Amino acid sequence: MHPNALLDMTAELLRDVLRLDSPADAIVSAFFRKNKNLGQRERHALAETTYAVLRQRPLLRHLAQSGSGPAERRLAILGWQGNAGFLRGALSPAEQQWLDQVQALDKSALPAHLHHNLPEWLAEPLLARLGDEQFRALAASMNEAAPLDLRVNTLKTKREDALATLKTAGIAAEATPYSPWGLRIQGKPALNKLELFTGGGVEVQDEGSQLLALLLDAKRGEMVVDFCAGAGGKTLALGAAMRNTGRLYAFDVSGHRLAALKPRLARSGLSNIYPSQIAHERDERIKRLAGKIDRVLVDAPCSGLGTLRRNPDLKWRQTPQAIAELQAKQGAILASAARLLKPGGRLVYATCSLLDAENEAIAEAFGAAHPDFVPLPAGEALDKAHVAQAGGLVENGYLRLWPHRHQTDGFFAAVWERKR
Numbered sequence: 310m311h312p313n314a315l316l317d318m319t320a321e322l323l324r325d326v327l328r329l330d331s332p333a334d335a336i337v338s339a340f341f342r343k344n345k346n347l348g349q350r351e352r353h354a355l356a357e358t359t360y361a362v363l364r365q366r367p368l369l370r371h372l373a374q375s376g377s378g379p380a381e382r383r384l385a386i387l388g389w390q391g392n393a394g395f396l397r398g399a400l401s402p403a404e405q406q407w408l409d410q411v412q413a414l415d416k417s418a419l420p421a422h423l424h425h426n427l428p429e430w431l432a433e434p435l436l437a438r439l440g441d442e443q444f445r446a447l448a449a450s451m452n453e454a455a456p457l458d459l460r461v462n463t464l465k466t467k468r469e470d471a472l473a474t475l476k477t478a479g480i481a482a483e484a485t486p487y488s489p490w491g492l493r494i495q496g497k498p499a500l501n502k503l504e505l506f507t508g509g510g511v512e513v514q515d516e517g518s519q520l521l522a523l524l525l526d527a528k529r530g531e532m533v534v535d536f537c538a539g540a541g542g543k544t545l546a547l548g549a550a551m552r553n554t555g556r557l558y559a560f561d562v563s564g565h566r567l568a569a570l571k572p573r574l575a576r577s578g579l580s581n582i583y584p585s586q587i588a589h590e591r592d593e594r595i596k597r598l599a600g601k602i603d604r605v606l607v608d609a610p611c612s613g614l615g616t617l618r619r620n621p622d623l624k625w626r627q628t629p630q631a632i633a634e635l636q637a638k639q640g641a642i643l644a645s646a647a648r649l650l651k652p653g654g655r656l657v658y659a660t661c662s663l664l665d666a667e668n669e670a671i672a673e674a675f676g677a678a679h680p681d682f683v684p685l686p687a688g689e690a691l692d693k694a695h696v697a698q699a700g701g702l703v704e705n706g707y708l709r710l711w712p713h714r715h716q717t718d719g720f721f722a723a724v725w726e727r728k729r
């Protein structure tokens with residue numbers, strides 16, 4: 310495709326995405342379905358430029374004020390993530406001159422919000438929690454793309470063997486530092502045609518997600534519930550940890566999400582998983598299982614703000630009001646899920662949010678209202694699950710993962726044991 314045509318196409322995609330009325334990944338996928346003849350490199354440039362503009366929207370909008378022509382084209386030029394020579398081929402002499410001027414500007418004197426590129430309602434609590442230096446490091450890490458992590462399905466293969474298979478296929482990878490199941494891939498190679506993937510030997514899963522499953526420490530023969538199973542990323546990890554024995558109920562209110570678990574389940578070779586759509590957190594099925602379950606994971610619906618490297622549109626689409634509504638939901642789901650546990654059973658509450666409001670605040674309110682649940686320090690639980698350097702993943706007894714410190718998505722988890 311001619312460079313100018315691709316640049317105009319990127320501007321068209323940006324126009325749709327910047328309306329912020331649907332998730333960016335859904336808009337990008339629909340755009341690719343509509344434009345089937347785009348090559349791999351063109352798709353990469355379109356998607357990555359879109360994400361780069363979303364990540365740095367305030368800064369790029371500020372810088373784009375000086376140019377001329379359609380605003381989205383200017384943003385696409387400033388955020389361009391494809392080949393630089395290719396971009397030059399798309400620019401008019403005036404655009405090239407403007408780009409050179411913008412690139413030469415000293416940006417160090419710009420106001421703080423043009424550096425962190427976060428809305429004020431989000432920047433403020435993060436800065437208060439982390440302090441200036443850590444906050445800057447976090448904001449910078451959110452401007453990077455996330456690495457590609459895999460979880461080895463230990464039912465089918467060993468981590469060393471999966472690593473060797475990847476190497477033979479010309480894919481560079483290394484063991485993840487914390488999760489004993491994890492591999493971190495260099496770059497973004499296509500994996501979906503590899504036997505290792507189609508045969509269920511590995512699943513794509515952020516190392517942080519793997520650590521949440523490890524925290525539950527589900528064992529052979531147990532009765533386990535994944536209360537908010539969604540498309541089953543953690544369900545599959547738990548099922549393998551249980552060595553395909555016992556019973557693992559995968560609950561979710563979304564039939565659509567549970568349906569996405571089916572092909573992954575087929576690849577995994579697991580037969581101990583029972584997906585079940587529930588109407589709400591007080592569904593009859595939950596009452597029937599009350600007091601019978603060994604371990605319950607509540608991977609609660611949340612703002613998703615720990616995943617900004619993958620979903621940068623969330624910082625512009627989320628609102629404080631939506632988070633207040635989520636908090637009420639999180640408390641209600643946790644209280645209801647807790648009723649499932651046997652005496653001595655383990656409860657894990659987790660989110661992929663960075664905000665205390667969805668994390669510590671929910672865990673502490675639950676703890677205060679449920680004296681029969683005793684907090685279990687996350688570091689201890691992770692150590693027992695063979696997680697390396699577990700002490701560095703914990704704050705105030707809770708699991709707290711940060712993109713800038715741990716190279717994972719942002720995650721929180723609290724653990725309790727029901728009194729015997």
Ligand SMILES: C[S@@+](CC[C@H](N)C(=O)[O-])C[C@H]1O[C@@H](n2cnc3c(N)ncnc32)[C@H](O)[C@@H]1O
Pocket residue numbers: 518536537538539540541542543544560561562563566587589590608609610611642
């Ligand atoms: C963070 S996502 C789960 C991701 C999933 N555990 C994984 O690892 O792939 C939260 C899930 O909670 C589900 N959910 C929302 N309200 C719920 C409720 N009242 N009871 C159970 N699940 C609920 C959503 O449909 C969503 O799939």
